Amino acid sequence: MTDFDMSLLLADATHLAELLQRDELSSESLTLQTLKAIERLDPALNCYISVYPEAALAAARASDERRRQGRLRSPLDGLTLAVKDNIDVAGMVTTAGLNIPADSTPAEHDAFVIAQLRQAGCVIIGKLNMHEAALGATNDNPHHGRCMNPHRPGFTPGGSSGGSGAAVAAGLCALALGTDTMGSVRIPASYCGVSGLKPTAGAVSIGGSVLLSRRLDNIGPLARSPRDLGLMMPSLVQQDHACAQSRGLSLASGMKPVEQLRFAALTDVSGVDTDISLAYTQAVQHFIQRGAQVTYCDLSQFDFARSRRAGLLMCEVDMYLYHQPQLDAHPEYYSDQLKAMMQWGVGKSAVEALAADWLMDDTSVQLAQLLSNVDVLLLPTAPQTAFSFEQPAPAGQADLTNMANMSGHPAISVPMGISPGGLPMGLQLVGQRGADRSLIELAQWFADTAAGQCPLDPQQLLAS
Amino acid sequence: MTDFDMSLLLADATHLAELLQRDELSSESLTLQTLKAIERLDPALNCYISVYPEAALAAARASDERRRQGRLRSPLDGLTLAVKDNIDVAGMVTTAGLNIPADSTPAEHDAFVIAQLRQAGCVIIGKLNMHEAALGATNDNPHHGRCMNPHRPGFTPGGSSGGSGAAVAAGLCALALGTDTMGSVRIPASYCGVSGLKPTAGAVSIGGSVLLSRRLDNIGPLARSPRDLGLMMPSLVQQDHACAQSRGLSLASGMKPVEQLRFAALTDVSGVDTDISLAYTQAVQHFIQRGAQVTYCDLSQFDFARSRRAGLLMCEVDMYLYHQPQLDAHPEYYSDQLKAMMQWGVGKSAVEALAADWLMDDTSVQLAQLLSNVDVLLLPTAPQTAFSFEQPAPAGQADLTNMANMSGHPAISVPMGISPGGLPMGLQLVGQRGADRSLIELAQWFADTAAGQCPLDPQQLLAS
Numbered sequence: 059m060t061d062f063d064m065s066l067l068l069a070d071a072t073h074l075a076e077l078l079q080r081d082e083l084s085s086e087s088l089t090l091q092t093l094k095a096i097e098r099l100d101p102a103l104n105c106y107i108s109v110y111p112e113a114a115l116a117a118a119r120a121s122d123e124r125r126r127q128g129r130l131r132s133p134l135d136g137l138t139l140a141v142k143d144n145i146d147v148a149g150m151v152t153t154a155g156l157n158i159p160a161d162s163t164p165a166e167h168d169a170f171v172i173a174q175l176r177q178a179g180c181v182i183i184g185k186l187n188m189h190e191a192a193l194g195a196t197n198d199n200p201h202h203g204r205c206m207n208p209h210r211p212g213f214t215p216g217g218s219s220g221g222s223g224a225a226v227a228a229g230l231c232a233l234a235l236g237t238d239t240m241g242s243v244r245i246p247a248s249y250c251g252v253s254g255l256k257p258t259a260g261a262v263s264i265g266g267s268v269l270l271s272r273r274l275d276n277i278g279p280l281a282r283s284p285r286d287l288g289l290m291m292p293s294l295v296q297q298d299h300a301c302a303q304s305r306g307l308s309l310a311s312g313m314k315p316v317e318q319l320r321f322a323a324l325t326d327v328s329g330v331d332t333d334i335s336l337a338y339t340q341a342v343q344h345f346i347q348r349g350a351q352v353t354y355c356d357l358s359q360f361d362f363a364r365s366r367r368a369g370l371l372m373c374e375v376d377m378y379l380y381h382q383p384q385l386d387a388h389p390e391y392y393s394d395q396l397k398a399m400m401q402w403g404v405g406k407s408a409v410e411a412l413a414a415d416w417l418m419d420d421t422s423v424q425l426a427q428l429l430s431n432v433d434v435l436l437l438p439t440a441p442q443t444a445f446s447f448e449q450p451a452p453a454g455q456a457d458l459t460n461m462a463n464m465s466g467h468p469a470i471s472v473p474m475g476i477s478p479g480g481l482p483m484g485l486q487l488v489g490q491r492g493a494d495r496s497l498i499e500l501a502q503w504f505a506d507t508a509a510g511q512c513p514l515d516p517q518q519l520l521a522s
Numbered sequence: 523m524t525d526f527d528m529s530l531l532l533a534d535a536t537h538l539a540e541l542l543q544r545d546e547l548s549s550e551s552l553t554l555q556t557l558k559a560i561e562r563l564d565p566a567l568n569c570y571i572s573v574y575p576e577a578a579l580a581a582a583r584a585s586d587e588r589r590r591q592g593r594l595r596s597p598l599d600g601l602t603l604a605v606k607d608n609i610d611v612a613g614m615v616t617t618a619g620l621n622i623p624a625d626s627t628p629a630e631h632d633a634f635v636i637a638q639l640r641q642a643g644c645v646i647i648g649k650l651n652m653h654e655a656a657l658g659a660t661n662d663n664p665h666h667g668r669c670m671n672p673h674r675p676g677f678t679p680g681g682s683s684g685g686s687g688a689a690v691a692a693g694l695c696a697l698a699l700g701t702d703t704m705g706s707v708r709i710p711a712s713y714c715g716v717s718g719l720k721p722t723a724g725a726v727s728i729g730g731s732v733l734l735s736r737r738l739d740n741i742g743p744l745a746r747s748p749r750d751l752g753l754m755m756p757s758l759v760q761q762d763h764a765c766a767q768s769r770g771l772s773l774a775s776g777m778k779p780v781e782q783l784r785f786a787a788l789t790d791v792s793g794v795d796t797d798i799s800l801a802y803t804q805a806v807q808h809f810i811q812r813g814a815q816v817t818y819c820d821l822s823q824f825d826f827a828r829s830r831r832a833g834l835l836m837c838e839v840d841m842y843l844y845h846q847p848q849l850d851a852h853p854e855y856y857s858d859q860l861k862a863m864m865q866w867g868v869g870k871s872a873v874e875a876l877a878a879d880w881l882m883d884d885t886s887v888q889l890a891q892l893l894s895n896v897d898v899l900l901l902p903t904a905p906q907t908a909f910s911f912e913q914p915a916p917a918g919q920a921d922l923t924n925m926a927n928m929s930g931h932p933a934i935s936v937p938m939g940i941s942p943g944g945l946p947m948g949l950q951l952v953g954q955r956g957a958d959r960s961l962i963e964l965a966q967w968f969a970d971t972a973a974g975q976c977p978l979d980p981q982q983l984l985a986s
Contacts, residue, residue: 404873409867412840
């Protein structure tokens with residue numbers, strides 16, 4: 059017996075929002091059950107770095123009061139939200155996964171997106187575990203501990219937004235925010251069997267988040283269905299100025315029927331594990347069978363690893379520039395490994411740094427050319443499924459995701475089934491700049507028609 | 523007696539286009555007179571690196587034939603155009619101001635803008651002198667010689683598009699193209715008493731030009747009136763794809779009446795020569811007297827020189843990356859001074875390079891904030907007038923122009939009178955991104971109402 063309904067907590071946010079709107083569920087009950095589930099499951103999963111039960115319950119009761127008065131602020135009003143710990147929430151400490159003590163000065167202001175989501179009525183539960191400083195994709199955090207993949211204890215949830223992927227998958231929040239610099243929203247979405255979006259560059263303000271790379275950083279949402287991401291979008295885009303609009307971002311529902319869309323898919327998926335390759339081929343077939351026009355393109359000449367290493371160098375140098383004052387004052391906040399990575403960047407020359415930036419321009423142009431004659435590019439999200447923390451992390455985790463950060467195109471990861479080894483796999487859809495909403499709708503179409511979803515069994519989750 | 527009409531050649535291109543359209547002038551006559559004027563004046567002025575009389579006359583006769591058949595391609599059809607020598611014109615050698623022999627392999631293809639201007643009917647006369655590799659603002663070119671300011675022999679025309687400014691001022695072409703990385707179109711426009719535009723970033727393709735800085739480079743037009751720049755704009759913007767449109771570029775005539783426009787002006791113009799400062803104050807007064815709303819802003823805390831130095835570092839490193847193969851194969855193409863500047867960039871670290879890029883981001887944000895509540899920012903174009911080649915070049919020539927390259931805003935230089943010393947001065951108008959056309963119309967309004975124009979006296983020019 060538990061004092062929370064695990065099946066309810068594993069429903070998608072859109073369904074929870076419907077229950078709230080129909081008065082079949084209160085935000086207080088949802089929040090309380092979520093807190094109980096965290097109490098029960100998080101000691102093993104370790105998704106959260108900090109939880110704020112009192113503030114969350116107060117926000118939930120205020121939402122319920124608004125509902126009673128018929129003054130709900132948005133479809134998000136009363137839904138629980140958890141936030142990757144490199145995004146500021148007023149009153150909560152921002153660690154960015156560093157060894158920053160829990161009694162440090164909390165953030166004074168909400169990040170731009172947090173202020174908007176709070177205004178929309180979201181109930182903020184707490185801050186989520188992440189790879190140290192967001193520079194890595196395993197979430198093997200030396201200060202806050204490993205975050206576990208809810209699909210398999212001892213396995214990585216991916217990263218750097220590992221806590222976000224795991225908490226959403228395990229029902230420990232309705233919605234989550236992550237950040238995505240080279241794939242850090244999409245990779246954990248793929249490993250944990252949930253959906254995650256890297257929005258069009260500039261569409262979502264990164265104000266109030268801890269910098270990893272000026273050029274590549276994005277804040278993006280993770281949820282249990284693509285439609286949940288769509289629910290969040292109006293509160294994520296930069297509503298207070300013309301930036302989002304100037305980037306051509308359209309929030310209007312506007313997905314063409316699949317048979318009118320043009321897709322590009324890879325001929326050669328070498329460098330990708332066989333399970334992923336097979337599932338990807340089947341996913342592409344699914345589009346073809348439903349009447350989509352698919353053009354195959356050959357990316358076998360493209361040096362994915364070189365592009366990733368260029369991005370990594372930019373991150374290390376940008377990070378150093380951003381963290382330097384804190385690094386000098388509090389070297390104990392940083393692991394030796396992270397210090398070594400920054401030092402590696404410091405040892406590089408101006409020519410190497412700008413050559414890396416040039417290479418990213420080239421990658422950006424190549425992706426734009428690939429997308430010049432099609433609406434959507436289909437890719438695996440990651441070259442493999444989640445792996446054991448006891449294994450060394452594969453180097454190429456972000457090989458298929460980093461390009462969209464360089465080019466600014468929106469990219470979504472949606473589940474494409476469970477591997478023979480029992481772990482979730484992700485399909486990545488890369489769309490035209492500004493077409494975030496259409497991409498979300500297309501991903502929901504895939505979720506609805508292709509049966510690729512990877513829900514966790516409530517009983518199994520509770521038994522683990 | 524001359525075999526060309528200097529007064530005619532000094533008319534603005536819009537007037538010449540009217541004469542052509544009324545059949546009061548043929549393109550062949552205009553081209554022939556221009557070639558004669560070049561023969562007569564250019565040995566002293568040294569605006570041109572190469573002239574192609576036969577190709578020009580053939581193009582002029584073809585234009586005349588189109589006129590006879592009533593098939594003119596655009597208002598530019600039959601007008602003479604000269605091109606800074608870092609922009610490819612098919613069949614002509616591109617030197618970029620380096621020591622590249624005249625019998626080297628000519629460019630195979632037109633740069634993107636050249637193809638468009640040629641298609642519009644422009645008669646391409648030749649390639650214009652410039653500061654070596656566009657990295658400097660005096661046009662004291664070690665390989666192709668000094669280009670002289672037509673307003674005063676022995677004085678710089680400015681740079682790096684010095685040949686463009688001087689040729690336009692002296693009537694040696696109707697229209698010219700330059701490139702502007704830190705101010706290289708606007709500074710020579712200011713020193714030579716003509717008009718020059720740095721367009722909104724991305725609005726005009728830089729494809730087919732020799733790179734100086736990926737982030738800062740622009741191709742921009744120079745002409746004897748702002749309205750001439752307006753005549754060129756439809757053939758400059760990237761017509762074959764959505765880029766210009768996606769940047770919000772509007773070519774529709776849309777200038778509001780001046781009394782409905784909001785302007786920002788500087789309270790503190792220290793660091794600027796007294797002559798310029800006085801003329802600038804009078805120019806601002808002109809706007810106020812005509813009913814414009816002017817807000818004064820204090821930029822005395824802004825470190826113009828630091829921003830310029832950051833841009834310079836990026837140029838030196840980007841240049842090195844671009845030129846390296848040619849530098850290795852042909853070290854004799856490059857002056858020792860230019861080699862030393864590139865070597866200075868090579869000696870910098872990754873942290874210094876990216877710190878410079880960060881600083882440019884800061885500058886960009888500051889300019890955007892300054893422009894968030896006004897339509898147009900008024901600035902002097904350069905802190906001084908043209909100076910003698912015998913004097914050392916002032917360090918801060920690009921201090922007031924480089925910001926718009928960092929932020930991507932369009933900026934135009936329009937004459938604001940002759941200094942007590944007898945040299946032209948330039949007013950710079952920085953506008954909203956995409957509002958290039960409105961900015962041109964506003965500059966024309968200033969030229970029409972403020973009597974700041976600096977025409978050369980034909981007799982004096984011929985006597986010099």
